[in-house]
Amino acid sequence: MDDVFRALADPTRRSLLDELFKEDGQTLSALEARLPMTRFGVMKHLKLLEEAGLVVARRQGREKRHFLNAVPIQLIYDRWVSKYAAPWAATLSELKHQLEDRTMEKVFEIYIKTTPERLWEAIINKEMRAKYTFGLQVSSDWTPGSRYEGLGGGQPSSDFVAGSVIVEGENLEVDPPRRLVQSFRAMWSDDVKREGTSRVTWEIEQIKDSCRLTVTHDELRENANPELYGGWPMVLSGLKTLLETGGLLTTPGSLMYAPDQAGGG
Template sequence: MDEVFRALADPTRRALLDALFTEDGQTLTALEGRVQMTRFGVMKHLRVLEEAGVVTTRKQGREKLHFLNPVPVRLVHDRWVSKYAEPWAATLSGLKSYLEDEDMSTVKTVSWEQGTAPVAAGTAVFEVYIKTTPERLWEAITDPQQRAIYSFGVGVQSDWTTGSDYVAGVPGTVDISKGTNVEVDPPRLLVQTFEALWSDEVRAQGTTRVTWQIVPVGTSCRLTVIHDGLPDQANPELYGGWPMILSGLKTLLETGESLDTPGSLMY
């Protein structure tokens, strides 16, 4: 958390995050045009943001794309805001306003989904470090009982073999999603098609793809969730719940407890 606070303390770094909030998946050249600074200076600031985890990168051909990763901000919120601030304990104001440290009394409070950055490139990337083993993390992702704890009651049923189907939902209450397990390589990689079911609006968005990548880092794991194949001007509900889910997953594996954030904000 110290690294996150340090990253957000600099106005140039906040401006870079604002730029990614407006349009995710930008190259270094594109971001250089957003601030009055040399290319080397922008690279130094991006390095700080990457080290704090609030920016993550992906290679696309010869280009390196930068993505806003809201998970660390969500964790800061859960640790330092939610237990002190009511009644918006489980909400965030628009991320741009939050990072610029504007006077909260003048900012309209919106839900996390409403404050999620637009996905112009058709891809949303979320990353979190969890102190656990790859096997334990894989189990938490695929076990329906554990999944329901950090997904606010939403369990996932599947035999977790390549080509098999899966369904997710709250039994007897609501269907959340369904799809196919395109690639299953435990405890390293899970690639799934994703068809949202919880409302007519998200059903109309069509089928997208979710990739879970687990990489051991010392005694921890880096979990990256890539939600791609998103349509132009995708409904933020499709991908807006990931920061909350990953925060809950990290909390469960590291503390054995669940977050108090109500699941009604996710859908």
């Protein structure tokens, strides 16, 4: 977290994050046009933000686009803010992003001190997953083309109605313990049902004694309801806490999916 605090200490880097918050997935040229500095200066600040995990860069054709990664900010919140906040503040939400094909893509990245095999197990194991998704029971045979379904009521403290379908979809690619691609249809409210089907990709890469987990939520409708994707930072920080400490986050699960709480998903 020292790298995160150092990155946030500079006002120019905070301005870059503000610009990505307003419009996610911008190119270097677009960001350069918004700041009173040279292209080299913008590149230097973006590199430091990437090293701190606050920005994730992705190549799309000939362009390199930059995405705000809210997970490190969520981890800071979990450690220093959430236990004092009452009520718990909603996570970063309503990140607006417009691509040429008029869809949105959100990228979230986190480092977890574990093995790829253990991380994969935490993603597909019903009991383990319920611990960091606030009781959501996800069932599947985890083969390519198979269906999966997430039901509420997996924990006594779950905010979901027991047995209700919360999410559903198809396992498009299954490559353990490296990559899982799923279609994603949210069912927890009428608003998100109307958003239709999007796609979630889990990618695991071993980095020395840790794993880099990247979750990409794409094929989202332009200006999609932020309930669909805003809860990923909380889910991933809960997964990190579970695997590294065996403990659970105490942040309320209702913030992920409740229709009256913008920013969960």
